[in-house]
Amino acid sequence: MRDLHLPGRSAVYARNGLCATSHPIAAQVAIEVLKSGGNAADAALAGAVVLGIAEPQMTGIGGDCFVLLKPAGSDEVVALNGSGRSPKGLNAADLRTRGLTAMPIQAIESVTLPGAIDAFCRLNADYGLKSLAEVLAPAIHYAEEGIPVAPRVAFDWADDLPCLKGAARDFYTLNGQAPTIGQVFRAPGQAEVLRRIAKDGRAGFYEGEVAEDMITSLQALGGTHTHDDLAATACDYTTPVSGPYQGIELIEHPPNGQGATAILLLNILKHFDLKAMDPFGSQRAHIEAEATKLAYDARNRFIADPDHTTRLAHMLSDDTAAKLAALIDPRRAMPAAAPLTEAMHRDTIYITVVDRDRMAVSLIYSIFWGFGAGLASSKFGVNFQNRGAGFTLQEGHPNEAGPGKRPMHTIIPGMLRQNGRVIMPFGVMGGAYQPTGHARFVSNLTDFGLDPQAAIDAPRCFSGPDGMEVERGYSDAVRADLAAMGHKVVIPDTPLGGAQAIRIDGDLLIGASDPRKDGCALGY
Numbered sequence: 001m002r003d004l005h006l007p008g009r010s011a012v013y014a015r016n017g018l019c020a021t022s023h024p025i026a027a028q029v030a031i032e033v034l035k036s037g038g039n040a041a042d043a044a045l046a047g048a049v050v051l052g053i054a055e056p057q058m059t060g061i062g063g064d065c066f067v068l069l070k071p072a073g074s075d076e077v078v079a080l081n082g083s084g085r086s087p088k089g090l091n092a093a094d095l096r097t098r099g100l101t102a103m104p105i106q107a108i109e110s111v112t113l114p115g116a117i118d119a120f121c122r123l124n125a126d127y128g129l130k131s132l133a134e135v136l137a138p139a140i141h142y143a144e145e146g147i148p149v150a151p152r153v154a155f156d157w158a159d160d161l162p163c164l165k166g167a168a169r170d171f172y173t174l175n176g177q178a179p180t181i182g183q184v185f186r187a188p189g190q191a192e193v194l195r196r197i198a199k200d201g202r203a204g205f206y207e208g209e210v211a212e213d214m215i216t217s218l219q220a221l222g223g224t225h226t227h228d229d230l231a232a233t234a235c236d237y238t239t240p241v242s243g244p245y246q247g248i249e250l251i252e253h254p255p256n257g258q259g260a261t262a263i264l265l266l267n268i269l270k271h272f273d274l275k276a277m278d279p280f281g282s283q284r285a286h287i288e289a290e291a292t293k294l295a296y297d298a299r300n301r302f303i304a305d306p307d308h309t310t311r312l313a314h315m316l317s318d319d320t321a322a323k324l325a326a327l328i329d330p331r332r333a334m335p336a337a338a339p340l341t342e343a344m345h346r347d348t349i350y351i352t353v354v355d356r357d358r359m360a361v362s363l364i365y366s367i368f369w370g371f372g373a374g375l376a377s378s379k380f381g382v383n384f385q386n387r388g389a390g391f392t393l394q395e396g397h398p399n400e401a402g403p404g405k406r407p408m409h410t411i412i413p414g415m416l417r418q419n420g421r422v423i424m425p426f427g428v429m430g431g432a433y434q435p436t437g438h439a440r441f442v443s444n445l446t447d448f449g450l451d452p453q454a455a456i457d458a459p460r461c462f463s464g465p466d467g468m469e470v471e472r473g474y475s476d477a478v479r480a481d482l483a484a485m486g487h488k489v490v491i492p493d494t495p496l497g498g499a500q501a502i503r504i505d506g507d508l509l510i511g512a513s514d515p516r517k518d519g520c521a522l523g524y
Contacts, residue, residue, distance in 0.1 A: 011453040012511040014523020020500035021351035022519035041127040044361040049139035063367035065116040072357035082119025089224025092401040110386035119235035133198040143191035146184035150518035160370030171381030189380035217377040246446035259412040261435035265295040267321030282481035289463035304399035333486035350427035362413035362425035430497020452512035460496040
């Protein structure tokens with residue numbers, strides 16, 4: 001039990017249903033949907049779409065999603081890939097001819113087609129109990145009436161403001177400025193789009209006036225996107241990948257998501273006695289940082305649209321992990337691996353819901369960088385994602401930018417299974433940090449016996465492209481030790497991601513939510 005004298009947050013205990021996410025209004029919406037007869041799929045979708053209004057810098061209807069779902073009465077896990085593809089007119093050779101050596105980050109070339117809405121409609125049709133109109137009603141209400149800007153949202157908004165261009169600046173500022181804490185953000189254009197989806201399903205978004213607004217706007221901005229590109233957008237059910245660690249099975253999406261990186265990272269960490277280390281000391285942080293460099297180098301080599309790569313088995317083999325673990329010096333940092341995919345961002349949103357019948361949903365939904373490409377459609381204000389920045393321009397690479405391809409994706413929902421039973425949907429936000437966050441969360445639970453809330457609260461570090469980012473939750477002595485080992489230690493301006501989790505413990509649900517965000521866990 002935590003020391004109740006100190007500031008902190010208790011886990012939330014409930015029996016009938018529970019939601020954990022990064023904004024309290026979205027969590028409340030999800031619980032209201034459960035109480036009114038919806039299931040976890042209904043609640044997660046309702047809450048997720050609300051998050052596009054509550055945290056528009058993180059997510060929105062112009063973005064992508066990935067979902068892991070455990071149906072009621074089963075411990076099998078279904079994976080739904082709701083990531084969109086590049087337009088048929090995207091060609092890496094053309095970009096190289098223009099002198100580019102990497103994908104532009106927040107620019108028209110990085111805009112991929114939005115896949116989340118197609119996936120939401122499919123998930124609702126296949127697993128929901130409520131109609132799409134009922135599920136979208138709360139988001140329509142909040143888009144019209146507005147949501148007061150929360151502290152973390154205001155912090156991010158001000159940081160991301162410079163990227164907003166043209167129509168996006170009109171729709172996502174208040175008189176040209178980032179809203180401050182407590183100011184109300186409204187999105188009436190999105191409310192109208194959601195009403196059309198509620199009435200006509202995916203056709204309300206991928207056809208008709210909304211589609212015309214998006215494609216006309218993209219082409220006016222110099223994009224090659226066409227109505228055919230948009231109409232071809234379709235989600236896919238896929239088979240999850242998984243790997244064991246200390247009696248727990250970590251379940252992830254297969255590529256084009258980067259979830260396999262978390263499995264590889266844990267496979268490398270198995271070769272070290274983490275339990276014997278101080279959980280928040282320099283030795284564990286160092287070993288994790290070195291394993292991260294190696295696992296991410298493999299990610300950058302192998303993870304891409306599955307139609308263009310077949311190296312997943314090699315990446316997840318025990319032999320690969322053993323060879324990589326042998327490269328780690330317990331006392332000295334190796335140089336960071338140069339990322340082939342250079343677009344590293346910070347954050348996204350995540351929502352998890354478990355209902356009374358123990359359907360569990362783990363859903364992550366993103367526009368990639370803050371406000372995506374910084375571009376929006378001119379009539380309805382659909383904010384375009386910049387997920388194409390996840391491509392590389394390296395010729396012949398499986399993740400090379402090309403027509404009709406899905407880029408390597410950072411967003412990864414997770415689930416844990418033990419002795420054949422799903423025990424926890426969870427997610428760790430934070431862009432490139434996410435595989436490290438998944439591995440650290442699993443290690444916190446298994447190696448150090450932390451409960452879900454303590455495992456989320458624990459300080460984080462990440463060996464990324466800007467050096468070894470070490471949160472202020474670590475001591476100065478740890479930072480000094482890491483620097484002495486050769487790490488370029490920095491304290492990040494923004495905390496490393498966020499996280500939510502729900503433990504399924506028989507008749508009891510235990511929810512945890514990250515204090516690095518504005519949200520909470522709620523149950524009933």
